[in-house]
Amino acid sequence: MEKKQIIKKYEDKENCIKKKCIFAAQNYNQIYKQKQSTIMLNHYETVFIMTPVLSDEQMKETVKKFENFLLEKGAEIVHQENWGLRKLEYPIAKKTSGFYHLFEFKAEGSVVKEYELQYRRDEKIMRYLTVALDKHAIAYSEKRRNLRKEKEATKEQ
């Protein structure tokens, strides 16, 4: 009798563990599926400086090129700004000015690496900076955008 009881005890324990394992696996699957369905899109902002040697058309072409690259990689461009020809505070590659351009986009983290590689390969790019935006930065950039719009509107009037 004692032996049987002990065996039963062990069996019960085993069953219990099995049930727990199955439950954990199901749970894990659910969480994993959820994660897969909502791929994290991060918010990035990138500024780059092109050489002042370019003509306006060439400048626009290069901007288009980078824009298209981002779109190809499935990024969503939230905003872009062209600051035009600006004086540099210190000379870079013996140039004292450059064309500034800004992109704000949503993309996966892996896109950034490929995108920066494009910068490095392009000789027309003198400097670049890509920054991930946190929630405060996003709020700020939205505010900034609205301010810019208002300014342009008042200028046109």
Added chain:
Amino acid sequence: MAQQTDIKYLTPIAVDIRKKKYCRFKKSGIKYIDYKDGEFLKRFVNEQGRILPRRLTGTSLKFQKKVAQAVKRARHLALLPFVTDNLKSNQ
């Protein structure tokens, strides 16, 4: 004892009442410091273009770190100089 209190100084003792410094970001509720705004960042930089210490500007540690980060980013993009002379007088 009475004589001690009668001591008169030739020059009045300088008791300077300083205004207490405060963190302007905390006070005005700024949460993000933009590296693209070079003119604003010039307030946290001395004439040679070096970042001013907290003890002078009164910025809290949390925001001093952000200011430093922003200034460094601005320098990389040539929006602020690494070194110069008379940064402020040029304005």
